Amino acid sequence: MCGIVGIASRTPFSASMLLGRLKRLEYRGYDSFGYYDGREIKKHVGNIRVEGRGLTRTGISHTRWATHGGVTEPNAHPHAACDRSVVAVHNGIIENFEDLKRVLVRKGHRFASETDSEVISHFVEEGLKTKPIRSVLADLMKSISGTFAALIMLEGRNEIYAVKRDSPLVLGVSKDLTVVASDIYAFSDLTTEAAFFENDEIAEITAGGYAFFDGRGRAVAKPLRKFDLQPEPALRRAHKHYMLKEILEEPAAVDRLLFSLANDQKPEFDELIRLMRRAKKIIFASCGTSYHASLLGAYFLHRVGVENQTLIASEFRHFANVDRDTLVLALSQSGETMDVIDSLNYARECGGRLVSLVNVPYSTIQRMSGLSLNLLAGQEVCVASTKAFVSQAAFMLRIAQEFGFRVNLANLADRIRGLLRKREQIRGIAETFAPARDLYVIGRGLTYPVAREIALKIKEISYIHAEGMMGGELKHGTIALIEKGTPVISVINTNDPDIISNTKEVEARGAVTIPITNNPAVWRRPRAVAVRTDNDGKFGILAAVAGQLMAYYAADKLGRPIDKPRNLAKSVTVK
Ligand code: AGP
Numbered sequence: 001m002c003g004i005v006g007i008a009s010r011t012p013f014s015a016s017m018l019l020g021r022l023k024r025l026e027y028r029g030y031d032s033f034g035y036y037d038g039r040e041i042k043k044h045v046g047n048i049r050v051e052g053r054g055l056t057r058t059g060i061s062h063t064r065w066a067t068h069g070g071v072t073e074p075n076a077h078p079h080a081a082c083d084r085s086v087v088a089v090h091n092g093i094i095e096n097f098e099d100l101k102r103v104l105v106r107k108g109h110r111f112a113s114e115t116d117s118e119v120i121s122h123f124v125e126e127g128l129k130t131k132p133i134r135s136v137l138a139d140l141m142k143s144i145s146g147t148f149a150a151l152i153m154l155e156g157r158n159e160i161y162a163v164k165r166d167s168p169l170v171l172g173v174s175k176d177l178t179v180v181a182s183d184i185y186a187f188s189d190l191t192t193e194a195a196f197f198e199n200d201e202i203a204e205i206t207a208g209g210y211a212f213f214d215g216r217g218r219a220v221a222k223p224l225r226k227f228d229l230q231p232e233p234a235l236r237r238a239h240k241h242y243m244l245k246e247i248l249e250e251p252a253a254v255d256r257l258l259f260s261l262a263n264d265q266k267p268e269f270d271e272l273i274r275l276m277r278r279a280k281k282i283i284f285a286s287c288g289t290s291y292h293a294s295l296l297g298a299y300f301l302h303r304v305g306v307e308n309q310t311l312i313a314s315e316f317r318h319f320a321n322v323d324r325d326t327l328v329l330a331l332s333q334s335g336e337t338m339d340v341i342d343s344l345n346y347a348r349e350c351g352g353r354l355v356s357l358v359n360v361p362y363s364t365i366q367r368m369s370g371l372s373l374n375l376l377a378g379q380e381v382c383v384a385s386t387k388a389f390v391s392q393a394a395f396m397l398r399i400a401q402e403f404g405f406r407v408n409l410a411n412l413a414d415r416i417r418g419l420l421r422k423r424e425q426i427r428g429i430a431e432t433f434a435p436a437r438d439l440y441v442i443g444r445g446l447t448y449p450v451a452r453e454i455a456l457k458i459k460e461i462s463y464i465h466a467e468g469m470m471g472g473e474l475k476h477g478t479i480a481l482i483e484k485g486t487p488v489i490s491v492i493n494t495n496d497p498d499i500i501s502n503t504k505e506v507e508a509r510g511a512v513t514i515p516i517t518n519n520p521a522v523w524r525r526p527r528a529v530a531v532r533t534d535n536d537g538k539f540g541i542l543a544a545v546a547g548q549l550m551a552y553y554a555a556d557k558l559g560r561p562i563d564k565p566r567n568l569a570k571s572v573t574v575k
Contacts, residue, residue, distance in 0.1 A: 002077070002091040003028035004169075005186050006060040006151040006160040009177035010207040015042070015052025018059045021179065021186045023048045026063055028091075028182060032076035035061035036087045036153060043076035057207060058158045060151040062089035068097070069114030079118040081125030082110055085155045088124070090117035091182060092167040095146035120150050128154075134217055137163055137202045141215050147338075149197075151180060160205040164197040168336045168364055171195045171203065171210055173224060178205050183336070183360060184227055185379055193224040196362055227361050241562045243382040243461070243552050248420060250390045250545060251413035253377040257391050258409055260376055261398055268373050272329075272355060273402045275371065276306070279327035279353070283320050284310035285343040286331040289385040289456060290392060294331050295449035296540050297396025304404040316343030322350035330356040333380060333388035335363020344368055357395055359388050382563045384460050386548050389453065390416070390541055397537045407537040415533055419542050422529070423549050429514055429527050430553035433487035439464050440478070440488045440506070441547070442471040444499045446540050447491035454489060454547030461555040461562055471502030484510030489550070491543045492517035493536050514550075516543045 003025025007018055018035050026048055034043035037056035048063055062077035069075040077089040094100070097116035100123060105111070109122040120140065127136030133154065140163060147166035153159070162169060162180050172179045174191040180203070181187055184194055195210065197203065201220060202213045212220040239245040261269045276282055282301075284294035291312050298310040311319050313330075320343070322328060328347040332340050335358035344354050344365065356369040359377050366372040377391040394412060401407055433439060439458060443451030448470050455468025469478060471490070482488065488511040490503040503513050515528045518539045523530040531542045555562050 002065050003063045003182045003186070004061070004089045004091050004149060004151055005179065005181040006058075006089075006162070006205065007177055007179045008058045008158060008160055008205050008207045010057070011176055012055035012057055013059075013177075014055055015059065016050050018061045019048055019050045019052060021181060022061045022063050023050055024186045025182055028063060028065065031064055031066050031071040032073070033061070033063045034076045034078055035059055036078040036089075038153065038155075038158075041078050041080060041087060043073045043078075045071055045073055045076065058153065058160060060087070060089050060153055060160060062091075067093060068116040074113045075115050077115075077117060079113060079115065079121050081121040083125065086121045086124045086128070086152060087155075088117070088120040088150055088152045090120055090148055090150040092148035092150075092165075093146045094119060094144050094148065096144065100143060116146075117150075120148075120152065124152060133161060134202065134204075134213065137161060138215050138217055141165065141200055141202070149182065158206060162197070162203040162205060164201055165199045166338070166341070169197040170362070171197070171205065173209065177207055178210055180205055183334075184362065185360070188227075192226055194227055194362065195222045195224050196367065225362065240556070241382065241552070243384055243386060243562050246380055246382055246387045247545070247548050247552065249378060250387045251416045251420070253387045253391045254394045254416065255413045256376045257394060258398065258412070260374070261395075265373055268371060271371055272373065273399065275327050275353065275355060276399070280325035281321075281323070282306070282308040282327050282329065283322065283347075284308065284329050284331060285313045285316050285320075285340055285347070286310070287313050287337050287339050289389045289453060290331040290333060290337075292449045292453035292456065293389050293392035293396060294329075295452070296393050296446070297399065299446055299449065299540075300396055300400035300405055300537060301403065304400055306400075306403050311343070313337065313339035313343040317346045320347070322347045322352040324351040326350070326352040328352045328354050330354070330365050330369065331392055332356065332363075332365050333359045333375070333377075333385050333392075335360040335365040337365070340365055341368070357392065359391075384457055384551070384562075386457075390545060393541045393544065397541070400537070405537060407535050412538055412541065415538055415542055416545055418532060419545050420549075423553075426529060426546060426549040427553040429529065430550040431557045432527065433512075433514065434462065434464070434554040434557040436464055436487050438481065438486060439466045440482070440486065440511075441466060441468040441491070442474065442488060442499065442502055442506075443468070443491040444471045444496060444502070445493070446536050447493050447496075447499065447543060450491050450540050450543045450547065451489070453544050454491070454551065457548055457551035458554065461551045462558055462560055464554065471499045474502055474505060479505065479509065482506045482509040482511050486511045487514060488512070489514045489516060489547070491547075492519055492522060493539055494519050494534065516546045518542075
């Protein structure tokens with residue numbers, strides 16, 4: 001996964017303007033970056049540094065998450081053709097690049113990188129020998145199999161050409177400039193008007209505007225749409241990391257969502273409930289943290305007798321039976337996760353009805369859904385999803401409430417605030433397990449999804465091997481790994497005797513247990529995190545917040561690069 005940004009402006013701008021936009025996409029990839037300003041290509045390995053003087057009116061840039069070829073300067077984008085007359089940046093994977101490259105090499109092209117992306121600039125260079133640019137781009141789209149959002153510049157010209165299939169691409173327009181990027185966050189401080197690319201579209205972008213074409217060169221009307229993002233502070237300012245800042249924003253995010261569901265998004269929310277009541281089958285589709293939120297929702301709904309199933313999107317087509325009476329509800333922070341998009345495509349082919357909840361307005365998942373609601377959690381900069389999870393879980397609880405789940409959501413934000421005030425105590429606990437190599441998180445029923453989510457956060461941020469599992473499964477094998485001193489976080493809901501007995505089981509084998517619990521009888525135990533609520537729906541959410549803080553403080557103690565953990569991406573548009 002990578003991020004791309006291009007700007008065409010009436011007034012000159014410096015590279016730092018381009019890189020400032022790119023920095024907002026750093027969550028999409030951050031092993032190397034580069035830009036082209038019409039004169040020279042600059043590439044660097046490492047995090048984006050917002051610097052660069054020389055003025056230009058047109059430029060393209062790229063932040064990379066390596067897939068084809070190691071993390072090196074030659075592999076960083078942009079990639080130039082042999083005579084540097086064509087320069088391109090690309091997000092996606094060109095599956096047939098080896099075939100295309102072979103043909104181009106036979107025609108005399110010399111490649112400078114190991115990437116699949118470099119074929120784009122050579123292909124265009126070759127095509128321009130005989131055809132105009134628009135036909136060359138149409139040929140390019142026909143020839144590539146795979147996914148792409150690519151920006152192309154021709155030497156000496158002030159246009160940017162864009163092509164897209166499956167990888168996200170959006171265009172923003174302000175008075176003086178046109179900007180094209182992987183998502184609207186890249187330019188949400190510059191404009192509130194955007195045009196969204198559909199698959200197999202080509203755009204010609206200039207400072208004065210844009211023109212869209214389909215693969216046959218026919219003009220496509222593309223109206224601008226207004227978008228409204230919550231103002232996001234550009235800097236994490238008072239907080240050491242975005243992750244902590246975003247956890248602390250959870251109460252506000254929850255309040256905003258619940259207010260919106262009762263006011264501006266009420267018609268959509270009512271429609272969702274109506275569709276759920278009518279559907280013969282309800283299936284959730286999501287990945288990672290969003291999957292854990294949907295699993296929590298599946299539990300809430302089962303408690304009130306609503307049959308439903310939740311599937312990890314990458315396995316969706318293998319386990320889902322979708323038909324015309326099936327409602328498929330996708331949960332995604334980014335709205336761009338390729339596995340979720342694939343499941344929705346599959347569900348649509350089977351005749352299912354698509355609905356979604358996303359945090360990024362106008363994202364691909366939102367646009368492909370018949371009905372889509374906004375999570376309104378505000379931008380998540382940290383790769384580890386925290387406030388989006390809490391808002392997703394609150395949304396699930398709100399849905400379950402419609403079906404009879406008893407919960408007072410009015411004080412949920414306050415309860416989260418109360419827990420956040422305990423963060424120094426939680427830091428102390430996290431620092432005790434930070435040196436561990438392996439750790440287990442156990443839960444049952446309501447607390448099983450929470451255990452999975454806490455373990456994911458710990459793995460992702462602290463790089464401690466953490467397994468989140470059903471307490472009941474311990475005895476079927478995993479208990480063999482519990483030895484003297486193994487930390488086990490146990491998420492204990494009130495008087496659930498089963499999880500209490502699982503906790504005793506691991507203690508009997510020498511585990512150091514860390515209870516997160518709303519059971520007052522356990523609060524006095526060493527390392528216990530007391531969660532004050534007797535509603536188990538809210539307990540699930542609050543326990544996850546305690547786990548997020550544990551993951552954060554353990555990682556901080558270990559000096560991990562918290563906002564950008566290695567090997568994991570925020571939204572997995574990996575193709
Ligand atoms: C969570 O911390 C991760 N970054 C990851 O599991 C994420 O939740 C997953 O990739 C799904 O992303 P989405 O919500 O944007 O679809």
